[in-house]
Amino acid sequence: MPNFIYYDYMKSRVCLVKEDQTTYETDTNIKKYLDRICLENGSTLKGRMEAYKYNMSRFRRIPILVNQHLLYFPVSTVEHMEDTYVNMYAISHIEYQEKMCTIHFLDHTHLNCKNPKQIEKTYFYSRQYALHF
Numbered sequence: 001m002p003n004f005i006y007y008d009y010m011k012s013r014v015c016l017v018k019e020d021q022t023t024y025e026t027d028t029n030i031k032k033y034l035d036r037i038c039l040e041n042g043s044t045l046k047g048r049m050e051a052y053k054y055n056m057s058r059f060r061r062i063p064i065l066v067n068q069h070l071l072y073f074p075v076s077t078v079e080h081m082e083d084t085y086v087n088m089y090a091i092s093h094i095e096y097q098e099k100m101c102t103i104h105f106l107d108h109t110h111l112n113c114k115n116p117k118q119i120e121k122t123y124f125y126s127r128q129y130a131l132h133f
Helices: 030-040 045-056 116-132
Strands: 004-008 013-020 019-024 064-067 072-075 086-089 090-094 101-106 112-116
Touching: 004 116, 030 045, 030 064, 045 064, 045 116, 072 090, 072 116, 090 116, 101 116, 112 116
Parallel strands: none
Antiparallel strands: 004 013, 004 086, 013 019, 064 072, 072 086, 090 101, 101 112
């Protein structure tokens, strides 16, 4: 189970990160990767996004519920400005500061992120959505 995924512009591939190990997928962008893994689990990325909008009445920063072990939500990180998604089920806890936050994972690694208020809200709604199912 990956901790987070991001698009590596230097390699033009999607990168999965777990325990400081990286695995590169052949997909050329995050949306294609997410669509592929959603299809492997019975729906399209667009279908997952529409389901979230319908059930939660929220239309921005949409988490992607892939299966019972993968729920990705978007974050802005210090290292990867955009196209980074964190797996909610891999999170141990989050430390919030004024302008940054640190997401700690179950495997004792961490990820530094910007926009802590936005992440706090997105994480909250992601958990609510996961409890909905």
